[in-house]
Amino acid sequence: xxxxxxxxxxxxxxxxxxxxxxxxxxxxxxxxxxxxxxxxxxxxxxxxxxxxxxxxxxxxxxxxxxxxxxxxxxxxxxxxxxxxxxxxxxxxxxxxxxxxxxxxxxxxxx
Amino acid sequence: xxxxxxxxxxxxxxxxxxxxxxxxxxxxxxxxxxxxxxxxxxxxxxxxxxxxxxxxxxxxxxxxxxxxxxxxxxxxxxxxxxxxxxxxxxxxxxxxxxxxxxxxxxxxxx
DNA sequence: ACATAAAAGTCTTAATAAAGGCCATTATAG
DNA sequence: CTATAATGGCCTTTATTAAGACTTTTATGT
Numbered sequence: 001x002x003x004x005x006x007x008x009x010x011x012x013x014x015x016x017x018x019x020x021x022x023x024x025x026x027x028x029x030x031x032x033x034x035x036x037x038x039x040x041x042x043x044x045x046x047x048x049x050x051x052x053x054x055x056x057x058x059x060x061x062x063x064x065x066x067x068x069x070x071x072x073x074x075x076x077x078x079x080x081x082x083x084x085x086x087x088x089x090x091x092x093x094x095x096x097x098x099x100x101x102x103x104x105x106x107x108x109x110x
Numbered sequence: 111x112x113x114x115x116x117x118x119x120x121x122x123x124x125x126x127x128x129x130x131x132x133x134x135x136x137x138x139x140x141x142x143x144x145x146x147x148x149x150x151x152x153x154x155x156x157x158x159x160x161x162x163x164x165x166x167x168x169x170x171x172x173x174x175x176x177x178x179x180x181x182x183x184x185x186x187x188x189x190x191x192x193x194x195x196x197x198x199x200x201x202x203x204x205x206x207x208x209x210x211x212x213x214x215x216x217x218x219x220x
Numbered sequence: 221a222c223a224t225a226a227a228a229g230t231c232t233t234a235a236t237a238a239a240g241g242c243c244a245t246t247a248t249a250g
Numbered sequence: 251c252t253a254t255a256a257t258g259g260c261c262t263t264t265a266t267t268a269a270g271a272c273t274t275t276t277a278t279g280t
Contacts, residue, residue, distance in 0.1 A: 003177045011168050011180065029205040029226060040269045045228075052164050053237080053267070054157075058121050067113040070121070074171070075179050076111060077131040094247055094256050095139040139256060150239045155258070163237065163266080204226045204277055 012050030019057075020048045022064045037063050122160030129167075130158045132174045147173050 003011055023033060030048070034041045037059045046052045047060060061067050079091075113121055133143060140158070144151045147169045156162050157170060171177050 003180045004172075008165065008169055008172065011177070012165055015164065015168075015180075024202050024205060027202075027205050031226080032205075041227095042270075043268055046267065047164075049228090050164070051267070054125065054160070054162050054164060054167055055118065055122055056268085057164055058118050058125075062114075062118065067121070070125075071111065071113055072179055074125050074128045074167075075132075075176065076128055077135055092134050092137075092247095095134060095137050095142075096248075096256095141256080151257095152240075153238055156237065159258085161237070166238085202277095206226095206279080 009050070014050075015057075016048045016050035019060060019064070022061075022066050023048075026064060033060060033063060119160070124160075125167075126158045126160035129170060129174070132171075132176055133158075136174060143170060143173060 003014075006014065023030070028036075030044045031041055033039075034044050037044075039056060039059060043052065043056050044060065047056050058067075058070065061070055111124075113124075116124060133140070138146075140154045141151055143149075144154050147154075149166060149169060153162065153166055154170065157166050168177075168180075171180070
């Protein structure tokens with residue numbers, strides 16, 4: 001399955017379907033998940049239809065014992081040793097934006 | 111990294127950090143991501159601080175070229191052949207749920 | 221086949237994210 | 251070191267989700 005062929009909405013729906021599948025695999029109802037997570041039934045229904053907040057997803061995945069899947073969803077970057085050396089062990093904290101000319105060297109107007 | 115040792119809020123923050131790392135690896139600014147995804151700068155900032163909607167996460171991950179990991183996120187359930195046989199090729203659509211006694215067999219009150 | 225419960229749909233209200241703006245802080249290119 | 255851009259924080263308004271209740275549809279155990 002190639003997700004790049006799907007629209008954003010398509011991916012949202014696919015995520016919802018898979019969460020539902022995980023739940024059904026454990027054979028528990030939406031209402032039970034709501035109770036276990038202390039979320040509302042509506043939140044569970046929304047999540048399974050592809051909407052919802054990131055926090056909702058996390059809480060539900062934990063209850064379904066699927067947090068490890070989230071780990072691969074948002075991969076941790078691995079910095080290569082060479083790159084680390086190049087930055088002298090410093091981790092970049094900001095993108096290196098464009099820098100306007102500091103000031104024209106010998107500015108003169110006439 | 112084991113997500114199960116983290117609190118829900120901890121996982122949210124970790125997700126935000128990873129998204130930021132993915133962005134910095136491509137050396138683009140939050141403002142650029144906002145422009146490319148047609149989301150607001152605020153939405154990007156929120157996402158990188160661990161909040162945000164699932165849809166926001168998906169759109170940003172696509173822009174950062176990290177959608178391919180989604181496949182391993184919530185893997186599609188693989189139904190064993192035996193189970194398939196047991197359900198006569200039918201896929202379960204609802205949890206089985208408890209069923210109250212249909213009706214007392216020989217009900218009589220006196 | 222039918223009764224029952226799971227789940228989908230729909231509403232109202234409360235909470236929170238998104239949009240857009242402005243200011244303060246700080247990494248960093250030069 | 252210093253000027254500048256990147257980012258974080260905060261605020262207001264708007265849009266969307268969560269909560270909670272109710273009704274309707276439909277899968278499914280018996």
